[in-house]
Amino acid sequence: MFRRSLWLKKNRNTMGYIASCLKQLGQYDDALDQYEEMRREFPRLPAKIEATVAAEMAELSGLMGTLAVTGDAPAGALLFVDDRLRGKLPVEKPLRVSVGSRAVRVEKEGFAPLSMTVEVKAGKESVAELVATSRKGRLVVSEKHNWVLHVELDGKEVGVTPWQGLVDVGEHKVRLHGFMGVEALAACEAPGAVAEEGAKVASTVEAAPVRLYEETRVVLGAEERDASLRVESTPVGATVSIDARVVGKAPWEGRLPLGEHVIEVSAGGYFSAKQTVRLERRKQRELSVSLERQPDLVAEAPAATNWKIPVGLAYGVGVVGLGVFVVTGGLALDKVNELHVRCPNKLCPSTEAGNQRAAAALGTAATVGLVVVGLGTATGTALVLLMGPESGERRAGLSVSAGVGLGGFEVRGRF
Structure with a gap:
Protein backbone atom coordinates (compact mmCIF):
# COMPACT_ATOMS: atom_id res chain seq x y z
CA MET A 1 0.00 0.00 0.00
CA PHE A 2 2.82 2.38 0.88
CA ARG A 3 4.59 1.71 -2.43
CA ARG A 4 1.37 2.34 -4.40
CA SER A 5 0.90 5.59 -2.54
CA LEU A 6 4.51 6.52 -3.26
CA TRP A 7 3.97 5.73 -6.94
CA LEU A 8 1.04 8.17 -7.05
CA LYS A 9 2.92 10.93 -5.22
CA LYS A 10 6.33 11.02 -3.58
CA ASN A 11 6.05 11.93 0.06
CA ARG A 12 8.84 11.96 2.63
CA ASN A 13 6.69 10.48 5.35
CA THR A 14 5.60 7.61 3.08
CA MET A 15 9.22 6.94 2.16
CA GLY A 16 10.11 6.86 5.86
CA TYR A 17 7.31 4.36 6.59
CA ILE A 18 8.53 2.10 3.74
CA ALA A 19 12.13 2.18 5.03
CA SER A 20 10.97 1.34 8.57
CA CYS A 21 8.89 -1.62 7.32
CA LEU A 22 11.83 -2.97 5.28
CA LYS A 23 14.06 -2.75 8.33
CA GLN A 24 11.60 -4.76 10.41
CA LEU A 25 11.41 -7.37 7.64
CA GLY A 26 15.20 -7.77 7.80
CA GLN A 27 15.74 -6.29 4.35
CA TYR A 28 18.37 -3.90 5.62
CA ASP A 29 19.86 -3.17 2.22
CA ASP A 30 16.49 -2.14 0.74
CA ALA A 31 15.75 -0.05 3.85
CA LEU A 32 19.05 1.79 3.48
CA ASP A 33 18.36 2.34 -0.23
CA GLN A 34 14.98 3.84 0.69
CA TYR A 35 16.52 6.27 3.17
CA GLU A 36 19.11 7.33 0.59
CA GLU A 37 16.39 7.93 -2.00
CA MET A 38 14.47 9.94 0.58
CA ARG A 39 17.48 12.22 1.09
CA ARG A 40 17.92 12.68 -2.66
CA GLU A 41 14.27 13.61 -3.16
CA PHE A 42 14.10 15.84 -0.09
CA PRO A 43 17.60 17.24 0.53
CA ARG A 44 16.33 19.78 3.10
CA LEU A 45 14.63 17.66 5.72
CA PRO A 46 13.54 19.18 9.01
CA ALA A 47 16.25 18.87 11.66
CA LYS A 48 14.30 16.34 13.76
CA ILE A 49 13.54 14.07 10.77
CA GLU A 50 17.11 14.41 9.48
CA ALA A 51 18.47 13.30 12.87
CA THR A 52 16.17 10.28 12.90
CA VAL A 53 17.12 9.32 9.32
CA ALA A 54 20.85 9.66 10.05
CA ALA A 55 20.57 7.45 13.15
CA GLU A 56 18.60 4.81 11.22
CA MET A 57 21.12 4.80 8.36
CA ALA A 58 24.04 4.44 10.77
CA GLU A 59 22.36 1.48 12.45
CA LEU A 60 21.57 -0.18 9.12
CA SER A 61 25.16 0.27 7.88
CA GLY A 62 26.37 -1.65 10.90
CA LEU A 63 24.08 -4.53 10.02
CA MET A 64 25.38 -4.96 6.46
CA GLY A 65 28.40 -5.89 4.41
CA THR A 66 28.98 -6.04 0.66
CA LEU A 67 29.01 -8.98 -1.73
CA ALA A 68 31.04 -9.40 -4.94
CA VAL A 69 30.49 -12.27 -7.41
CA VAL A 131 33.16 -22.66 -9.66
CA ALA A 132 31.36 -24.65 -12.35
CA THR A 133 31.53 -28.39 -11.72
CA SER A 134 30.37 -29.07 -15.30
CA ARG A 135 32.38 -26.91 -17.71
CA LYS A 136 30.02 -26.74 -20.64
CA GLY A 137 28.91 -24.36 -23.34
CA ARG A 138 26.07 -24.54 -25.83
CA LEU A 139 26.73 -25.28 -29.50
CA VAL A 140 24.05 -24.58 -32.12
CA VAL A 141 24.60 -25.97 -35.65
CA SER A 142 22.49 -25.25 -38.73
CA GLU A 143 22.73 -25.49 -42.53
CA LYS A 144 22.41 -22.24 -44.46
CA HIS A 145 19.86 -23.71 -46.92
CA ASN A 146 17.90 -25.25 -44.03
CA TRP A 147 18.75 -28.70 -45.36
CA VAL A 148 18.37 -31.55 -42.89
CA LEU A 149 21.79 -33.21 -42.75
CA HIS A 150 23.80 -35.28 -40.31
CA VAL A 151 25.92 -33.30 -37.84
CA GLU A 152 29.41 -34.66 -37.26
CA LEU A 153 31.06 -33.30 -34.11
CA ASP A 154 34.74 -34.14 -33.61
CA GLY A 155 34.35 -37.11 -35.96
CA LYS A 156 31.18 -38.51 -34.32
CA GLU A 157 27.58 -38.10 -35.45
CA VAL A 158 25.47 -36.36 -32.81
CA GLY A 159 22.20 -35.63 -34.63
CA VAL A 160 20.74 -33.73 -37.56
CA THR A 161 20.38 -30.06 -38.39
CA PRO A 162 19.21 -27.89 -36.81
CA TRP A 163 21.06 -29.26 -33.79
CA GLN A 164 22.05 -27.90 -30.41
CA GLY A 165 23.57 -29.35 -27.27
CA LEU A 166 25.89 -28.82 -24.33
CA VAL A 167 29.52 -29.61 -25.14
CA ASP A 168 32.82 -29.31 -23.31
CA VAL A 169 34.59 -25.97 -23.34
CA GLY A 170 37.23 -25.71 -26.07
CA GLU A 171 37.53 -25.91 -29.85
CA HIS A 172 35.46 -28.48 -31.72
CA LYS A 173 35.37 -29.60 -35.36
CA VAL A 174 31.94 -29.56 -37.03
CA ARG A 175 30.93 -31.01 -40.41
CA LEU A 176 27.64 -31.70 -42.17
CA HIS A 177 26.99 -34.57 -44.59
CA GLY A 178 24.14 -36.55 -46.08
CA PHE A 179 21.99 -36.89 -49.21
CA MET A 180 19.68 -34.62 -51.14
CA GLY A 181 17.10 -35.69 -53.72
CA VAL A 182 18.03 -34.48 -57.19
CA GLU A 183 14.71 -32.65 -57.57
CA ALA A 184 15.04 -30.94 -54.20
CA LEU A 185 18.64 -30.05 -54.96
CA ALA A 186 17.70 -28.42 -58.26
CA ALA A 187 14.85 -26.50 -56.66
CA CYS A 188 16.88 -25.63 -53.51
CA GLU A 189 14.03 -26.94 -51.40
CA ALA A 190 14.40 -27.66 -47.69
CA PRO A 191 13.33 -31.27 -46.97
CA GLY A 192 11.50 -32.07 -43.78
CA ALA A 193 13.57 -35.14 -42.90
CA VAL A 194 16.94 -36.72 -43.53
CA ALA A 195 17.22 -38.22 -47.03
CA GLU A 196 18.74 -41.69 -47.26
CA GLU A 197 19.55 -41.54 -50.98
CA GLY A 198 20.17 -39.06 -53.75
CA ALA A 199 23.09 -36.78 -54.46
CA LYS A 200 25.78 -36.73 -51.79
CA VAL A 201 26.27 -33.37 -50.13
CA ALA A 202 28.71 -32.25 -47.45
CA SER A 203 30.24 -29.15 -45.92
CA THR A 204 33.80 -28.25 -45.10
CA VAL A 205 35.07 -28.81 -41.56
CA GLU A 206 34.51 -25.75 -39.40
CA ALA A 207 36.28 -24.93 -36.10
CA ALA A 208 33.84 -23.95 -33.35
CA PRO A 209 35.33 -22.38 -30.19
CA VAL A 210 32.97 -23.04 -27.26
CA ARG A 211 33.27 -20.95 -24.10
CA LEU A 212 31.94 -21.62 -20.64
CA TYR A 213 28.21 -20.87 -20.25
CA GLU A 214 28.11 -19.17 -23.65
CA GLU A 215 26.26 -20.07 -26.82
CA THR A 216 28.25 -20.61 -30.03
CA ARG A 217 26.38 -20.66 -33.34
CA VAL A 218 27.81 -22.34 -36.44
CA VAL A 219 26.13 -22.01 -39.84
CA LEU A 220 27.59 -24.30 -42.51
CA GLY A 221 26.88 -24.44 -46.22
CA ALA A 222 26.73 -27.92 -47.74
CA GLU A 223 27.62 -28.51 -51.38
CA GLU A 224 26.97 -31.37 -53.74
CA ARG A 225 29.86 -33.81 -53.59
CA ASP A 226 28.56 -36.58 -55.78
CA ALA A 227 31.89 -36.81 -57.60
CA SER A 228 35.20 -38.25 -56.41
CA LEU A 229 38.85 -37.71 -57.21
CA ARG A 230 41.89 -39.91 -56.69
CA VAL A 231 45.38 -38.42 -56.84
CA GLU A 232 48.54 -40.51 -57.12
CA SER A 233 52.07 -39.16 -57.30
CA THR A 234 55.63 -40.08 -58.12
CA PRO A 235 57.30 -39.96 -55.65
CA VAL A 236 54.70 -41.45 -53.32
CA GLY A 237 53.74 -39.30 -50.34
CA ALA A 238 53.72 -35.92 -52.10
CA THR A 239 51.52 -33.21 -50.57
CA VAL A 240 48.16 -32.73 -52.30
CA SER A 241 46.46 -29.31 -52.26
CA ILE A 242 43.00 -28.66 -53.70
CA ASP A 243 41.95 -25.09 -54.40
CA ALA A 244 44.95 -23.79 -52.38
CA ARG A 245 44.10 -25.94 -49.32
CA VAL A 246 46.21 -28.91 -48.22
CA VAL A 247 44.06 -32.07 -48.02
CA GLY A 248 46.64 -34.80 -47.41
CA LYS A 249 49.35 -36.98 -48.91
CA ALA A 250 49.25 -38.95 -52.16
CA PRO A 251 47.73 -41.38 -52.83
CA TRP A 252 44.66 -39.34 -51.79
CA GLU A 253 41.00 -39.98 -52.51
CA GLY A 254 37.90 -38.04 -51.56
CA ARG A 255 34.64 -36.46 -52.66
CA LEU A 256 34.53 -32.89 -53.90
CA PRO A 257 31.91 -30.40 -55.12
CA LEU A 258 31.08 -30.54 -58.79
CA GLY A 259 32.90 -28.21 -61.17
CA GLU A 260 36.49 -27.12 -61.65
CA HIS A 261 39.21 -27.56 -59.03
CA VAL A 262 42.89 -26.68 -59.05
CA ILE A 263 45.02 -29.63 -57.94
CA GLU A 264 48.61 -28.99 -56.85
CA VAL A 265 51.10 -31.73 -55.96
CA SER A 266 54.42 -30.87 -54.29
CA ALA A 267 57.35 -32.61 -52.61
CA GLY A 268 60.72 -31.56 -51.27
CA GLY A 269 63.45 -31.62 -53.94
CA TYR A 270 60.90 -31.66 -56.81
CA PHE A 271 59.19 -29.03 -58.94
CA SER A 272 55.52 -28.62 -58.00
CA ALA A 273 52.88 -29.63 -60.53
CA LYS A 274 49.52 -27.86 -60.87
CA GLN A 275 46.53 -28.95 -62.92
CA THR A 276 42.86 -27.97 -63.28
CA VAL A 277 40.29 -30.79 -63.36
CA ARG A 278 36.54 -30.71 -63.88
CA LEU A 279 34.41 -33.08 -61.82
CA GLU A 280 31.04 -34.30 -63.05
CA ARG A 281 28.13 -35.83 -61.18
CA ARG A 282 28.58 -39.47 -60.13
CA LYS A 283 31.90 -39.82 -61.94
CA GLN A 284 35.33 -40.55 -60.51
CA ARG A 285 38.42 -38.84 -61.83
CA GLU A 286 41.90 -40.29 -61.40
CA LEU A 287 44.93 -38.06 -61.61
CA SER A 288 48.49 -39.42 -61.76
CA VAL A 289 51.30 -36.88 -61.36
CA SER A 290 55.03 -37.48 -61.89
CA LEU A 291 57.13 -34.71 -60.37
CA GLU A 292 60.38 -33.55 -61.96
CA ARG A 293 63.38 -33.59 -59.66
CA GLN A 294 65.12 -30.26 -59.07
CA PRO A 295 68.86 -29.90 -59.76
CA ASP A 296 70.92 -30.78 -56.72
CA LEU A 297 71.93 -27.15 -56.23
CA VAL A 298 72.16 -27.49 -52.49
CA ALA A 299 74.75 -30.26 -52.76
CA GLU A 300 76.79 -28.41 -55.40
CA ALA A 301 76.89 -25.09 -53.60
CA PRO A 302 79.10 -26.22 -50.69
CA ALA A 303 81.55 -27.89 -53.10
CA ALA A 304 81.88 -24.63 -55.01
CA THR A 305 82.58 -22.80 -51.78
CA ASN A 306 84.63 -25.29 -49.74
CA TRP A 307 87.61 -25.24 -52.14
CA LYS A 308 88.36 -21.69 -51.03
CA ILE A 309 89.09 -22.76 -47.46
CA PRO A 310 92.22 -24.92 -48.09
CA VAL A 311 93.42 -22.50 -50.77
CA GLY A 312 93.15 -19.64 -48.30
CA LEU A 313 95.00 -21.63 -45.64
CA ALA A 314 97.80 -22.51 -48.08
CA TYR A 315 98.29 -18.93 -49.21
CA GLY A 316 98.04 -17.82 -45.57
CA VAL A 317 100.96 -20.09 -44.67
CA GLY A 318 102.89 -18.54 -47.53
CA VAL A 319 102.19 -15.04 -46.21
CA VAL A 320 103.38 -16.06 -42.73
CA GLY A 321 106.58 -17.48 -44.26
CA LEU A 322 107.07 -14.25 -46.16
CA GLY A 323 106.79 -12.29 -42.93
CA VAL A 324 109.36 -14.52 -41.24
CA PHE A 325 111.70 -14.15 -44.23
CA VAL A 326 111.48 -10.36 -44.27
CA VAL A 327 112.01 -9.92 -40.52
CA THR A 328 114.75 -12.49 -39.98
CA GLY A 329 116.44 -11.67 -43.25
CA GLY A 330 116.65 -8.00 -42.31
CA LEU A 331 118.07 -8.84 -38.88
CA ALA A 332 120.58 -11.26 -40.42
CA LEU A 333 121.72 -8.59 -42.89
CA ASP A 334 122.27 -6.12 -40.03
CA LYS A 335 124.38 -8.67 -38.13
CA VAL A 336 126.49 -9.41 -41.18
CA ASN A 337 127.14 -5.69 -41.75
CA GLU A 338 128.24 -5.31 -38.12
CA LEU A 339 130.62 -8.26 -38.46
CA HIS A 340 132.16 -6.73 -41.62
CA VAL A 341 133.00 -3.63 -39.60
CA ARG A 342 134.35 -5.51 -36.59
CA CYS A 343 136.14 -8.24 -38.48
CA PRO A 344 138.57 -6.72 -41.05
CA ASN A 345 139.72 -9.16 -43.67
CA LYS A 346 137.02 -11.59 -42.33
CA LEU A 347 139.15 -12.26 -39.22
CA CYS A 348 136.96 -12.02 -36.14
CA PRO A 349 138.20 -12.12 -32.56
CA SER A 350 136.76 -14.65 -30.16
CA THR A 351 134.54 -11.97 -28.60
CA GLU A 352 132.45 -11.88 -31.80
CA ALA A 353 131.62 -15.60 -31.74
CA GLY A 354 128.15 -14.91 -30.33
CA ASN A 355 127.34 -12.42 -33.08
CA GLN A 356 128.53 -14.91 -35.70
CA ARG A 357 126.19 -17.60 -34.32
CA ALA A 358 123.29 -15.14 -34.20
CA ALA A 359 123.87 -14.08 -37.80
CA ALA A 360 123.98 -17.72 -38.89
CA ALA A 361 120.72 -18.55 -36.99
CA LEU A 362 118.90 -15.55 -38.47
CA GLY A 363 120.10 -16.54 -41.92
CA THR A 364 118.77 -20.06 -41.42
CA ALA A 365 115.38 -18.71 -40.19
CA ALA A 366 115.15 -16.43 -43.22
CA THR A 367 115.85 -19.40 -45.50
CA VAL A 368 113.14 -21.45 -43.79
CA GLY A 369 110.70 -18.56 -44.17
CA LEU A 370 111.50 -18.38 -47.87
CA VAL A 371 110.92 -22.12 -48.21
CA VAL A 372 107.55 -21.75 -46.46
CA VAL A 373 106.64 -18.97 -48.90
CA GLY A 374 107.37 -21.29 -51.78
CA LEU A 375 105.48 -24.22 -50.33
CA GLY A 376 102.39 -22.13 -49.44
CA THR A 377 102.30 -20.47 -52.83
CA ALA A 378 102.81 -23.72 -54.71
CA THR A 379 100.19 -25.58 -52.65
CA GLY A 380 97.60 -22.79 -53.00
CA THR A 381 98.15 -22.63 -56.75
CA ALA A 382 97.81 -26.38 -57.08
CA LEU A 383 94.57 -26.38 -55.09
CA VAL A 384 93.13 -23.62 -57.24
CA LEU A 385 93.91 -25.65 -60.37
CA LEU A 386 92.54 -28.87 -58.90
CA MET A 387 89.50 -27.66 -56.90
CA GLY A 388 88.62 -24.19 -58.13
CA PRO A 389 85.85 -23.15 -60.53
CA GLU A 390 85.96 -24.86 -63.93
CA SER A 391 88.54 -27.31 -62.56
CA GLY A 392 86.45 -30.26 -63.73
CA GLU A 393 87.11 -29.39 -67.35
CA ARG A 394 90.87 -29.42 -66.82
CA ARG A 395 91.26 -32.13 -64.19
CA ALA A 396 91.56 -35.06 -66.60
CA GLY A 397 94.63 -33.58 -68.34
CA LEU A 398 96.25 -31.90 -65.38
CA SER A 399 99.11 -33.13 -63.20
CA VAL A 400 100.71 -30.88 -60.60
CA SER A 401 103.53 -31.65 -58.13
CA ALA A 402 105.69 -29.57 -55.82
CA GLY A 403 109.12 -30.25 -54.42
CA VAL A 404 111.69 -28.67 -52.12
CA GLY A 405 115.43 -28.95 -52.47
CA LEU A 406 118.42 -27.43 -50.81
CA GLY A 407 118.09 -23.69 -51.11
CA GLY A 408 114.97 -23.65 -53.30
CA PHE A 409 111.65 -25.11 -54.40
CA GLU A 410 109.95 -26.02 -57.65
CA VAL A 411 106.46 -26.61 -59.06
CA ARG A 412 105.93 -28.96 -62.01
CA GLY A 413 102.75 -29.33 -64.03
CA ARG A 414 101.45 -31.15 -67.08
CA PHE A 415 98.34 -30.12 -69.06
Missing part, protein backbone atom coordinates in the same frame (compact mmCIF):
# COMPACT_ATOMS: atom_id res chain seq x y z
CA THR A 70 33.49 -13.64 -9.36
CA GLY A 71 34.75 -16.91 -10.84
CA ASP A 72 32.72 -18.80 -13.43
CA ALA A 73 29.71 -16.49 -13.14
CA PRO A 74 28.29 -16.18 -16.70
CA ALA A 75 27.39 -12.77 -18.10
CA GLY A 76 23.65 -12.18 -18.37
CA ALA A 77 22.82 -14.71 -15.65
CA LEU A 78 20.32 -13.90 -12.89
CA LEU A 79 21.78 -13.38 -9.42
CA PHE A 80 19.81 -14.53 -6.38
CA VAL A 81 20.75 -13.89 -2.74
CA ASP A 82 18.64 -15.88 -0.26
CA ASP A 83 16.22 -16.57 -3.15
CA ARG A 84 15.77 -12.83 -3.74
CA LEU A 85 16.53 -11.65 -7.28
CA ARG A 86 19.25 -9.00 -7.05
CA GLY A 87 19.80 -8.36 -10.77
CA LYS A 88 21.85 -9.66 -13.70
CA LEU A 89 25.55 -10.33 -13.91
CA PRO A 90 27.88 -8.61 -14.03
CA VAL A 91 26.83 -6.26 -11.22
CA GLU A 92 28.15 -2.71 -11.53
CA LYS A 93 29.30 -2.56 -7.90
CA PRO A 94 29.34 -4.87 -4.87
CA LEU A 95 25.87 -5.53 -3.45
CA ARG A 96 24.90 -4.47 0.04
CA VAL A 97 23.56 -7.49 1.92
CA SER A 98 22.70 -8.27 5.51
CA VAL A 99 25.33 -9.84 7.75
CA GLY A 100 25.24 -13.57 8.33
CA SER A 101 25.25 -16.66 6.15
CA ARG A 102 23.90 -15.86 2.67
CA ALA A 103 22.96 -18.31 -0.09
CA VAL A 104 24.19 -17.10 -3.47
CA ARG A 105 22.78 -18.64 -6.66
CA VAL A 106 23.35 -17.82 -10.33
CA GLU A 107 21.00 -19.05 -13.04
CA LYS A 108 21.27 -18.90 -16.83
CA GLU A 109 18.70 -20.49 -19.09
CA GLY A 110 19.84 -23.76 -20.59
CA PHE A 111 22.67 -24.32 -18.09
CA ALA A 112 22.98 -25.87 -14.65
CA PRO A 113 22.80 -23.24 -11.86
CA LEU A 114 25.81 -22.32 -9.75
CA SER A 115 25.41 -21.85 -6.02
CA MET A 116 27.39 -21.43 -2.82
CA THR A 117 27.07 -20.04 0.71
CA VAL A 118 28.96 -16.91 1.80
CA GLU A 119 29.47 -15.53 5.30
CA VAL A 120 28.93 -11.75 5.22
CA LYS A 121 30.52 -9.58 7.90
CA ALA A 122 29.53 -6.06 8.87
CA GLY A 123 31.39 -3.33 7.02
CA LYS A 124 33.45 -5.80 4.97
CA GLU A 125 33.32 -7.14 1.43
CA SER A 126 32.69 -10.84 0.95
CA VAL A 127 33.45 -12.60 -2.34
CA ALA A 128 31.36 -15.39 -3.85
CA GLU A 129 33.82 -17.13 -6.19
CA LEU A 130 31.64 -19.52 -8.15
